[in-house]
Amino acid sequence: MGVKTNQLYDYTERLSEVMRVSARNVGAKYGLQPVQIQVLRYLSLCNRFSDTPMGITEYLGLTKGTVSQTLKVLEKKDYITKCADDLDKRIAHIKLTQAGKGLLNDIVPPPGFKAACARLTDEQSAALGDVLEQFLLQLLQTNSMKTFGLCYTCRYNKKQDAGNYMCALLNIDLSLDDTQLICREHVLEHI
């Protein structure tokens, strides 16, 4: 293992610690644990095929018990609501309430993160975004983890006439808004 690898590991580990501390500090003002904020954040990003306890479990690498407990707390605080799937009543879809959306708007990204980003030039931000995207993909692949990528980058996303889209895996029409969300069935075009 080279110096470069050690250095990258140290930076990445430290970044993740800083993000965790920041989330803990922001969440504490609202009586929320970092994991509860992570679940809310995931629900704000994912599509209607991924807003289930299983989707949350896979994305965050949590146990079913932790997800179940977290959802109970968030529902009690009125940040989420559950509804049964139209075709299979055993499946619950979890949606953010207006209160949940409002909370996320207030706290994500945390003020410290925004301030640090503001200190980067546009070129630095763009270059960092590209490198982080590539590195994240490499880490997901080498750890055999699902990509949970944006729908429009999926190999199953097919553009139709008149600017409509469809999912060739689930055989359903997709709106433009759908294509901007992340999905647990996502497979990158070039893999």
Ligand code: SF4
């Ligand atoms: S096209 Fe891919 S990402 Fe989009 S809904 Fe279908 S499987 Fe999910």
